[in-house]
Amino acid sequence: MSRSTHAVVMGGGLAGMLSAEVLARHVGSVTVVERDILPEGPGQRRGVPQAHHAHLLWSNGAGIIDKLLPGTTDRMIGAGARRIGFQGDQVTLTVRGWQHRFPPTQFAILCTRPLLDWIVRDQILSAGRIDLRQGTEVVGLCGDRGRVAGVRVRDMNRETTAIEADLVVDATGRASGLRHWLPALGVPPPEKDVVDAGIGYATRLFAAPPGAATVFPAVNVCAYHSVDQPAQFGVVYPVEGGRWIVTLSCTRGGALPAHEDDFQAFARSRLGHPLVADLIGLAEPVTSMFRSRSGANRRLYPERHGGWPDGLIIVGDSLAAFNPVYGHGMSAAARCAAALDRELASGGTTRRMQEAIGAAVDDPWILAASKDAGYANCRINATDPRLVGEQTEHQLRFADSIIEKSLVAPRVCAVVTDVISLSAGQTELGSSRFLSLMHSDTPYPKLPGPPLRPEELDIVRLPAYERVPIA
Numbered sequence: 001m002s003r004s005t006h007a008v009v010m011g012g013g014l015a016g017m018l019s020a021e022v023l024a025r026h027v028g029s030v031t032v033v034e035r036d037i038l039p040e041g042p043g044q045r046r047g048v049p050q051a052h053h054a055h056l057l058w059s060n061g062a063g064i065i066d067k068l069l070p071g072t073t074d075r076m077i078g079a080g081a082r083r084i085g086f087q088g089d090q091v092t093l094t095v096r097g098w099q100h101r102f103p104p105t106q107f108a109i110l111c112t113r114p115l116l117d118w119i120v121r122d123q124i125l126s127a128g129r130i131d132l133r134q135g136t137e138v139v140g141l142c143g144d145r146g147r148v149a150g151v152r153v154r155d156m157n158r159e160t161t162a163i164e165a166d167l168v169v170d171a172t173g174r175a176s177g178l179r180h181w182l183p184a185l186g187v188p189p190p191e192k193d194v195v196d197a198g199i200g201y202a203t204r205l206f207a208a209p210p211g212a213a214t215v216f217p218a219v220n221v222c223a224y225h226s227v228d229q230p231a232q233f234g235v236v237y238p239v240e241g242g243r244w245i246v247t248l249s250c251t252r253g254g255a256l257p258a259h260e261d262d263f264q265a266f267a268r269s270r271l272g273h274p275l276v277a278d279l280i281g282l283a284e285p286v287t288s289m290f291r292s293r294s295g296a297n298r299r300l301y302p303e304r305h306g307g308w309p310d311g312l313i314i315v316g317d318s319l320a321a322f323n324p325v326y327g328h329g330m331s332a333a334a335r336c337a338a339a340l341d342r343e344l345a346s347g348g349t350t351r352r353m354q355e356a357i358g359a360a361v362d363d364p365w366i367l368a369a370s371k372d373a374g375y376a377n378c379r380i381n382a383t384d385p386r387l388v389g390e391q392t393e394h395q396l397r398f399a400d401s402i403i404e405k406s407l408v409a410p411r412v413c414a415v416v417t418d419v420i421s422l423s424a425g426q427t428e429l430g431s432s433r434f435l436s437l438m439h440s441d442t443p444y445p446k447l448p449g450p451p452l453r454p455e456e457l458d459i460v461r462l463p464a465y466e467r468v469p470i471a
């Protein structure tokens with residue numbers, strides 16, 4: 001791309017901002033078009049409704065963001081975010097039992113989504129290299145079936161104008177309008193896979209007991225699920241301001257708490273252990289409950305499209321969105337930006353860029369979609385042979401045996417943690433090195449209950465909990 005190139009990024013969320021940052025290093029000028037007026041600080045906004053729910057940024061995504069924007073995660077931690085070591089700083093119940101808290105090999109950043117978005121946005125925009133058009137909605141594309149040449153936008157006075165561009169990046173998220181905008185240029189939409197376990201989320205913020213948000217581990221009580229029952233999950237994550245964000249979720253057919261008064265009762269009756277409900281009982285709610293149902297795995301394949309127009313790229317949730325339970329969406333947005341950066345540096349074509357971006361989202365895609373395919377009532381409309389082939393049943397059983405072993409075997413756990421944090425590719429789980437570890441890694445005894453340290457129990461005053469050994 002030459003220095004005279006003008007790029008337009010549609011959407012100023014995480015994927016849009018990170019893409020704009022890398023574009024600004026390679027092209028002449030970058031404009032971000034964002035429908036919302038962006039808050040000047042950590043604040044909720046209409047365009048990112050999922051920001052009300054618990055968010056975790058895995059080490060892979062955090063590492064990419066820090067490499068692009070040095071000091072970003074330190075800034076988050078300075079503002080009250082927690083850096084949680086995996087598996088040492090989280091207490092996890094899976095369907096196969098409690099996870100030993102082995103010494104951490106990876107980490108995640110925990111804070112509210114508005115704080116995370118604000119810090120990333122501020123790091124990018126304060127350099128002054130990006131033109132931000134806020135309060136401006138993209139309503140279509142300019143160009144023809146061979147080339148996208150800009151975007152049509154509508155401002156707050158409802159006036160529609162065109163912005164010309166040599167490169168247009170769609171980062172408008174799950175609700176992207178591409179499915180309408182492309183046919184208007186005479187281009188059929190790209191192929192799409194959907195694996196929808198019907199995930200629903202309900203979230204409240206609580207004031208944690210004094211000191212708990214900085215000392216007590218993160219808690220993740222996973223579901224009991226089987227082929228004929230909906231799954232339920234609950235997390236208690238420490239976030240800035242001495243608070244806990246508590247998110248309860250379920251797959252299709254499972255109920256969400258209907259009312260705030262049901263929140264704790266849901267956690268007590270639906271999860272595999274009362275720990276989440278007991279912690280809620282110690283905390284004061286500071287927000288009302290926020291519910292949503294938008295967690296389908298959905299992936300587009302522009303790289304397979306025979307007539308994809310030049311000058312158009314898709315990134316972030318607009319390209320591939322995942323069941324949020326795995327916490328991969330923000331890291332995928334960062335991976336898209338890193339792939340775009342590499343391809344821009346090597347002078348790649350639009351097609352090459354999109355192929356590289358597609359490859360960058362493949363691991364989070366297959367991890368989430370293949371796991372969800374095993375849930376009761378999951379709706380699958382997919383062409384990916386890894387999801388519809390005869391081997392799927394066998395792969396799900398193998399995945400279950402890996403989870404079971406990783407609960408008790410430290411070296412297996414380290415590899416699995418590398419994979420779920422996206423720091424290693426999922427093919428690692430099929431390598432001969434890993435298969436031999438599955439046999440040779442000496443297991444610890446299974447844990448009878450949540451592995452909480454005495455000082456952690458003292459801080460939340462849950463004396464009834466048995467003191468279970470930590471690895």
Ligand SMILES: Cc1cc2nc3c(=O)[nH]c(=O)nc-3n(C[C@H](O)[C@H](O)[C@H](O)COP(=O)(O)OP(=O)(O)OC[C@H]3O[C@@H](n4cnc5c(N)ncnc54)[C@H](O)[C@@H]3O)c2cc1C
Nearest residue numbers: 011013014015035047055056138173316317324327329330
């Ligand atoms: C309930 C829930 C929990 C989640 N938890 C996690 C987690 O723990 N960890 C994790 O990594 N990920 C998580 N995710 C996923 C994560 O939220 C997304 O992957 C991430 O926000 C994607 O960023 P994005 O920029 O692609 O899209 P978005 O965040 O959706 O941003 C899209 C932007 O485009 C703007 N826009 C939309 N249409 C237009 C238009 N026509 N014109 C102009 N602007 C427009 C919007 O206003 C918005 O600013 C979760 C998702 C959900 C739903």
